[in-house]
Amino acid sequence: MGLAISVGIETFAIDEEGYAYRRAEMDRLSAVLAKEGVTWRQPDDPVWRGPEGTPPFMRSHVGSFPYGYLRYLHRVVALVRSGGAVTPVSSQEELARDNDLVVEEAILLSSHLLCHSDYDGYFVPVDFDDPIFLFDEAGGGGARGGGAEVIGSSHGLLAELRRCAPAIGIRLEEDGSLSDAEAARVFELPQSAPFEIESVVWLTLHEACRASIATDCAIIFH
Template sequence: MGLSISVGALSTPDMRDEAEVLHRALAAEGVVWREPAAPLDAAGAFSAGFPYSYLSGLRRVYVLHRLGEPVTGARGVSREQYEEDLERVDDETVMFDSHLLCHADHEGYYVPAEFEDPLFLPEEAGVPGAGMVGSSGALLAELQGFAAALGIRLAADGSLDPAESARLDALPGDDPFEPEVFTWHQLYQACRASLATGRAIVFG
């Protein structure tokens, strides 16, 4: 079992009701955004997937960087150290200010709307992912902020050029940061697709 992420899924007929639930809940919080009704063509859509542990590993790297600690790949530390690091992730999560950390592992949304901190929608709103909704733009900014800690080379404007993207795709499976880099790259691409098309990133 693993996490799947997609951009464009909320435009499909099967998810129209789910989209309306999200629209109403966001509107109640003053967030003006709606998933475009027209289906997204294949060129603009995005989908990917990875194990849940990969997302936990990426959050760990983000927190180590945020705390100014040396960044290591999950493969390079003991189980005991990894568990200690995850306790730090928990401590940083309850600051409620990170869009990468404050989101359900297995469901929920990032939407292409601007808001500083993650949203915590009321339970009665019925939004998947315990009502936690992130901003695609804010998530992208967080990803850009610690890219260098993973050895990812961004352009001056924070973009990822095609050559660097291809290098990340070809990273050897035995690279110590391969799980974290793979996850970073998929989330980065999802954010870019979300912002370019005006559609939500869907975790499922």
């Protein structure tokens, strides 16, 4: 089992019943966000109708990976936010130890990535400062230890990714964008690279944010 990350509704991956469920989820999400003062609705189009019909603006990336991979990028984000030195993970014990810092940063309730569920939920292409916590909703996207549904901002997530990129050796342009050449280099990193796992997750999330903002579609963890 692993985490898949998609943008919009991919009809090739689900049957008619699955599409109806996802469309209803998007409408529910729009309604609950409206109660929080956030205006957004998943577009009826574009809808991605085939494996080759992936959202535009998405360069080569890994569409899914083991759930545990997220922990590596969580660690990087937490270290950058706290001003700590970012070094490659040398052992599972080190990863587990640094999880205490991840929790400390998450309970500040300001990180769109750290507060979000590791296995389901949504980021929407609306620029709001802090993640939105919906304590009265029964949908997906549980908070880290909080039991709420957490909705992140694609813009906020992208800002966090840009902030931590230099720490794992990803070179951004002066305007914060990722060049095609650098995206290709990161995608082709060998498994022996010091931050290979972190870079896999980073690139997937970055490309999802890019497509989400360009198409006004939600990022979906599933």
